[in-house]
Amino acid sequence: MITIDGQEVFVIDGHIHFWDGSPENWRNQWGEAWIKCFYDYHLALSPKEAVWPFEKFAKYSEEDTIRDLFIEGHVDMGIFNSTYLREFFKNGFNTHEQNYVLAQKYPDRFILCGSFDPRWGEAGFDIFRRMVEQYPIRSLKLYTAEWYNGSRGWKLSDPMAYRYLELCRELGIKNIHVHKGPTVYPLSKDAFDVHDVDYAATDFPDLNFIVEHVGLPRLDDFCWIAKQEKNVYAGLAVASAFIATRPRYFAEIMANLLYWVGEDKILFGSDYAIWTPKWIVEAFARFELPEDIKQEHGVDLMPQAKRKILGENAARLYGIDIEAQKAKLAKDPIGQQLAASQAA
Amino acid sequence: MDRAVLWERLDSVLDPELDESIVRLGFVHALEETGDTVRVVLRLPTYWCSPNFAYLMADGVRRALADVPGIRCVRVELEDHFASEVISSGVTAGRSFCDLFPDEAHEDLDELRHRFLVKGYLSRLLVLVQALRQAGALVVELTAATLGALEMCGDIAWLRTTDARRGPFRARIAARYVARRTELGLPVDDGSPLLLRPDGEPIGAEEFEEELRRLRATVVNLRASTALCEALLSSRQRWWHGAGQEVRR
Known part of the structure; x- marks a missing residue:
């Protein structure tokens, strides 16, 4: 919870991880390069006081996670964007199984994403069904740049991807988080951009597609698509981290999103543990668009828009009644710890 | 050498x-x-x-x-x-x-290269328009101007209109814009319109604002990516220079 304009605002962090990037888990040089690259992102945009040593960044504890998100980070609920990378990490990077360790302990705090990969083919349908049966999977995180058996990526518009999306329909999974951010592969111009989301969103109007990282560095392409498609949403992870050290760019990104996508379709995300939510949420609560940007774009970031972006929009997508959820959360171990520390 | x-x-x-x-x-x-x-x-x-x-x-x-x-x-x-x-x-x-x-x-990669040449063109166009607007140019002056109305003199440039001269602004802004027009095969003769869409269509006064909005989204994307790349490169120095060393920020 964070106070904006004298009002308490419910915060859903739409993009969090509980990963193991430690050397013991590296399968090869890619695992090492992966976590080092993440650490570069961490260093590049974190304010000084929020910088971690590399060893902690590679593998942090359950206690760290609970403290960084809920005790200090103003977050009420978090969405685990499971990322597998089994070709880089022996046990995967942050699979739904790993994330479930925390989700199981604090079931009201976390939303667990599963995943599919169309390159599993039909043989993967059973794996997918089992995952949904065995774990409380409420949504998916898709990573189209994942390496698999010599292939280095796929598209949401691939026919086999459509078969899996049909399966999502059948199993009642409505929210699809898609990583469309900084990416490596695939190589050809069609595949590394965000347009495949456009096809899938048109053909599956009953599913919601949350484009993580707002397509950066393809923000413009993303904006055109999100304006046309009712069911395409903007996930702010990575963009939100510009707020402290590059506030002008953050303001320009927000102004464009507010104009093209609209305040009802933007979801907050910190990308924890690349960045801790505390400083981002606090800065966002205080943030005002500079006057010239307001004028130029004809938009504003009012307290109502902040409330929607921080929590209400995600709550709507996930069918969460915020008042009822608050009452539930007050009684869980984290809620009790928060109440005790406030009383003290 | x-x-x-x-x-x-x-x-x-x-x-x-x-x-x-x-x-x-x-x-x-x-x-x-x-x-x-x-x-x-x-x-x-x-x-x-x-x-x-x-x-x-x-x-x-x-x-x-x-x-x-x-x-x-x-x-x-x-x-x-x-x-x-x-x-x-x-x-x-x-x-x-x-x-x-x-x-x-x-x-x-020709098509990819072309696509990003166009994005770069849009960015250069927006920078030019913003420089001219800051120098007091009116929308109708910009949409009516031809490329020949750009005057470059050393490091500074001006735009000549029927009854005024708008500027000064940095000549590099105009030079970069014209250079990219050439690379894209767009007309660069003195009589061609100052403001051209990448498909070669002139930008009229009516569609000016809408066109500008699209340019802004492209440009903020480019600037944010540049800022991110610069910050990442700076963070990366750490691995190259040895972990104990202070990171250049």
Whole structure:
């Protein structure tokens, strides 16, 4: 919870991880390069006081996670964007199984994403069904740049991807988080951009597609698509981290999103543990668009828009009644710890 | 060999995605010459930078230096990238992108290059429009102006209108815009409209505001990506300089 304009605002962090990037888990040089690259992102945009040593960044504890998100980070609920990378990490990077360790302990705090990969083919349908049966999977995180058996990526518009999306329909999974951010592969111009989301969103109007990282560095392409498609949403992870050290760019990104996508379709995300939510949420609560940007774009970031972006929009997508959820959360171990520390 | 010439040539190589010189971005880590051989070491902001862009920059270096008098061999080395070896040896040997990634790349990079030339064009157009608006130019003046109305004089430029002169603004802004128009094959004669969409259609007063909105989204994307790349490159120095060292911020 964070106070904006004298009002308490419910915060859903739409993009969090509980990963193991430690050397013991590296399968090869890619695992090492992966976590080092993440650490570069961490260093590049974190304010000084929020910088971690590399060893902690590679593998942090359950206690760290609970403290960084809920005790200090103003977050009420978090969405685990499971990322597998089994070709880089022996046990995967942050699979739904790993994330479930925390989700199981604090079931009201976390939303667990599963995943599919169309390159599993039909043989993967059973794996997918089992995952949904065995774990409380409420949504998916898709990573189209994942390496698999010599292939280095796929598209949401691939026919086999459509078969899996049909399966999502059948199993009642409505929210699809898609990583469309900084990416490596695939190589050809069609595949590394965000347009495949456009096809899938048109053909599956009953599913919601949350484009993580707002397509950066393809923000413009993303904006055109999100304006046309009712069911395409903007996930702010990575963009939100510009707020402290590059506030002008953050303001320009927000102004464009507010104009093209609209305040009802933007979801907050910190990308924890690349960045801790505390400083981002606090800065966002205080943030005002500079006057010239307001004028130029004809938009504003009012307290109502902040409330929607921080929590209400995600709550709507996930069918969460915020008042009822608050009452539930007050009684869980984290809620009790928060109440005790406030009383003290 | 005049090293200034080599640096000047390198300065003309752009990151296609950021539309900025690889020298200004700090991607050129080393430039060495031995006899008729020149060796250029590139370091990019992440280990995972898209190989198509990495190739375009590395190959751009080779092309930029290949015809410098006295140079017979250009060795380009891409360091600390997941495709370092393939790209370094391939580019030095003058091989095409498809040749280097036969299973993954199905088309050569001309279309990709073109697409980013267009994005860069849009950015240069917006910068020009903003400079002119700040100098007091009216929308109708801009939409009615021809390219010949641009006057460049040393480092500064002006726009001549029927009854006024708008400016001054930096001549580099106008020069970069005209240069990209040439690269895209858009008209650059004095009588052609000042404001052109990338498809060659003039931008009229009615659609000016809407056109501007689209330009802004493209440009903020480019600027944010540039800021991120610069910050990442700076963070990356840590691994190259040894972990104990203070990170340059």
